[in-house]
Amino acid sequence: MRTSARGMWFAWMALLLSSPAWAISTTIGGRRVDLDGSLEMRQAFIVDQDTPEDRVMEVLRLNLGLQATDWLDFHVGLVGMNGGPTTQATKSGIYNYNDAFQTVNPSFEVDEAYFDLEGEELELRAGLQKVFWGKLDRTQPNDLLNPYRYIDPLLTEQAERKIGTPGLLLGYAPHGVDWLPEEAQLTAVWLPMYVPFRLPVLGERWFPPAAVTPDTFFIPGGVIPLPGGGFVPSLDVPITETAVNVPPPARTLANSGLGLRASAYTAGVDYAFYYYHGYDVSPAMQLLVDATATPNPGSPLGFDVGADTFLKPVYVNVDSFGADAAYTWGGFTFRGEGAFILDRAYSRNFSDLVTNPLQIAPQIAAAFEQFAMGATRVPIDIGPTFVEKNTLEWGIGADYTWEGWFALLQVNQTDVFDNDIDLLIQNVETRFLANLRKSFLQDTLRSQLIGVYGVSGYTIVLPRLTYFLTDYFDVQLGYLLVNGSRNTIGGQYKNNDEGYVRLRLTF
Numbered sequence: 001m002r003t004s005a006r007g008m009w010f011a012w013m014a015l016l017l018s019s020p021a022w023a024i025s026t027t028i029g030g031r032r033v034d035l036d037g038s039l040e041m042r043q044a045f046i047v048d049q050d051t052p053e054d055r056v057m058e059v060l061r062l063n064l065g066l067q068a069t070d071w072l073d074f075h076v077g078l079v080g081m082n083g084g085p086t087t088q089a090t091k092s093g094i095y096n097y098n099d100a101f102q103t104v105n106p107s108f109e110v111d112e113a114y115f116d117l118e119g120e121e122l123e124l125r126a127g128l129q130k131v132f133w134g135k136l137d138r139t140q141p142n143d144l145l146n147p148y149r150y151i152d153p154l155l156t157e158q159a160e161r162k163i164g165t166p167g168l169l170l171g172y173a174p175h176g177v178d179w180l181p182e183e184a185q186l187t188a189v190w191l192p193m194y195v196p197f198r199l200p201v202l203g204e205r206w207f208p209p210a211a212v213t214p215d216t217f218f219i220p221g222g223v224i225p226l227p228g229g230g231f232v233p234s235l236d237v238p239i240t241e242t243a244v245n246v247p248p249p250a251r252t253l254a255n256s257g258l259g260l261r262a263s264a265y266t267a268g269v270d271y272a273f274y275y276y277h278g279y280d281v282s283p284a285m286q287l288l289v290d291a292t293a294t295p296n297p298g299s300p301l302g303f304d305v306g307a308d309t310f311l312k313p314v315y316v317n318v319d320s321f322g323a324d325a326a327y328t329w330g331g332f333t334f335r336g337e338g339a340f341i342l343d344r345a346y347s348r349n350f351s352d353l354v355t356n357p358l359q360i361a362p363q364i365a366a367a368f369e370q371f372a373m374g375a376t377r378v379p380i381d382i383g384p385t386f387v388e389k390n391t392l393e394w395g396i397g398a399d400y401t402w403e404g405w406f407a408l409l410q411v412n413q414t415d416v417f418d419n420d421i422d423l424l425i426q427n428v429e430t431r432f433l434a435n436l437r438k439s440f441l442q443d444t445l446r447s448q449l450i451g452v453y454g455v456s457g458y459t460i461v462l463p464r465l466t467y468f469l470t471d472y473f474d475v476q477l478g479y480l481l482v483n484g485s486r487n488t489i490g491g492q493y494k495n496n497d498e499g500y501v502r503l504r505l506t507f
Contacts, residue, residue: 023507032067040504042084042155047497052205054498057084057152061111071119077111077164085152085205099245100196100283100313103151103204112164123171128164131189133261133274134337135324138433139412141339141393142274142322145189145259147281149198153206154460154480154493155500163198167191181264191257194249194279196313202243209492210349210424211285213241213309219357219364226301227369235305239354243311249279255317271325274339276318284314284345287385289354291364291378293371303371307380309354314386316345331401335410338394346416346423347386349487354382390417397433408435425489430455444468458484458491476502 024035038061044054060080068074082105089105096102114127134140138158146162153161173185200207221234249255257278264271288310293303322339357364360382367378397410414429432455437448445467452460464478479499484491 031069032065034065035062036507037062038504038506040502042500042502045499047499048495051495052085052203052207053087054085054205055083055087058082068115071117073116073118074114075116076113079109079111080106081109082106085200087205088201088203095198097193097195098248100199101201101243101245102198103201110164121173121175123169123173125169125171126167128166129169130159130162130164131167131169131259132159133259133272135270135272135326135335136337136395136397136412137335137399137408137410137435139395139431140324141337141341141395142272142276142320142324144276144278144281144318144320144339145191145257147195147197150206150283151198151200151204154462154482155478163195165191165195166193181266183263183265183270185261185263187261187263189257189259189261191259191278192253193251194255194257194315196248196315197281197283199243199283199313202241202311205496206493209486209495210351211287211311211347213239213287213351213354215239217307217354217357223357224361224364224368227372232364232368233300237305237307239307239309241309241311246312246315249315255279268329269325269327272323274320274322274324276320276322278317279315280318280341280344282344284316284386285347285350286312286314287348287350287353287382288312289380289382291367291371291380293376301368301371305371307354308377309350311350314345314347316343316388318343332398333400334396334398336394336396338392341391341393343388344391345386345388346419346425348384348422349424350385352422352487353385359383384421387419387421387423389419391415392417399435404439406435406437408433410434424487424492426456429489452490454484454488454490456485456488458482458488458494460490472506474504474506476504478502 024033026033040059042057046054058081062078064076066074086103086105089103091104092106093104094108095104110128112128112130114125114129117124131145132143133145134143145167146165148161149163168190169187171185171187174180215238217237217239219232219235219237222231224232226232257276260275262273290308292306292308294306296302296304318341320339320341322337324335324337326333326335360380363380367380370378392415395410395412397408399406399408410433412431412433414425416423416425416427419427432453434451437446439446445465448464450462461481462478464476466474466476468474481497482490482493484494486492486494
């Protein structure tokens with residue numbers, strides 16, 4: 001029997017308000033054991049009822065730390081999830097490391113699981129892990145080691161969106177070397193296998209609208225010639241779209257990834273230099289189109305015409321060279337970061353590629369000629385649906401703290417070089433980020449306003465209030481507003497406005 005949403009809310013409220021803090025920190029056999037986590041429930045209130053639904057979502061996170069020896073620790077992070085925007089899920093279980101398009105609900109996932117060996121100068125971490133590189137807020141050009149899940153991209157914090165990746169991290173911080181700057185450290189991360197980014201599936205709330213093809217394709221009469229003479233009559237061609245997973249790059253040494261970071265501190269400036277070689281964690285997709293013919297003696301053409309589109313993830317190898325720096329002065333912290341990335345893939349707006357028959361009139365005419373000879377499926381060349389271009393990703397920002405107020409302003413820009421094809425992203429894509437936060441009532445009420453403005457034509461605003469009923473239980477109210485052109489990265493989600501209320505127990 002399925003519990004109603006109202007009944008679930010009452011059950012949660014009773015549980016959370018009556019439960020003590022459950023965190024465990026103890027010693028067993030002389031070794032430290034720590035267990036903490038969070039339990040939360042979120043109800044979204046959809047504004048535009050034409051968009052896909054978002055169910056009540058429950059998330060359980062557990063973190064276990066074990067001191068195996070004086071110099072070796074073991075860490076495990078587990079995540080269980082039920083509900084939310086994964087409305088097309090047909091199975092429960094565990095997400096795999098092979099597919100970009102997948103939805104599992106209820107789901108269980110090992111978020112991290114690694115051994116951490118720390119000495120005075122050396123650190124070695126091996127296993128499933130998340131690595132955070134870069135100094136900017138929310139968008140770090142040099143953070144290329146972990147892919148992201150885009151199942152619920154705007155209401156999930158960055159650390160929770162990251163997917164733990166199998167890897168080996170080696171850090172070296174030499175002590176007492178006079179000719180090196182302060183806090184000098186070299187970090188190397190080897191990724192033996194590529195883990196794809198994770199996208200929602202067709203029909204779910206956060207599937208990218210720019211990747212959805214229209215239901216029909218209109219061919220005007222008198223434009224496309226027929227092989228036997230005359231022209232194709234006016235036709236509404238039905239389109240079916242399928243998201244197809246492709247195998248990730250072979251798990252071989254040649255396809256492994258390598259990230260290097262050299263960091264130090266000089267004259268008040270915290271800075272680092274980066275290099276990365278491996279498969280890109282940024283999502284890109286390719287669209288393939290087949291025209292189809294089904295025999296129909298009653299049709300003037302002798303057959304009915306349709307179109308099948310196939311959406312496939314694109315995995316490309318990139319090289320990235322980058323740097324960042326941060327400086328604190330009084331209540332201000334200034335940050336800058338940039339990366340030059342070779343051969344990054346960018347997708348086009350697919351819905352635009354299959355709406356103008358005049359752009360592909362010769363291909364359509366050739367398909368009808370083959371249909372007349374008995375063919376039932378003909379690939380249609382609609383031109384490149386993604387490109388690989390060199391890119392400069394950079395950003396600068398500053399934040400200020402004063403009497404409980406926190407204010408951040410940041411600008412990020414993506415510069416795509418030598419491109420003459422219309423992409424979903426602009427060749428020069430500039431985004432402004434603002435983050436304003438203040439606590440009231442002896443820190444029991446926290447207000448926050450996050451805003452993103454894309455110069456290409458979109459705006460995202462997220463105001464939220466968090467009230468802490470106890471030290472371990474809080475209630476958050478928020479509203480997500482998205483507006484802009486459907487031909488932009490952010491504006492394509494303009495119909496996805498929603499309010500929400502979230503209950504969270506931390507322990």
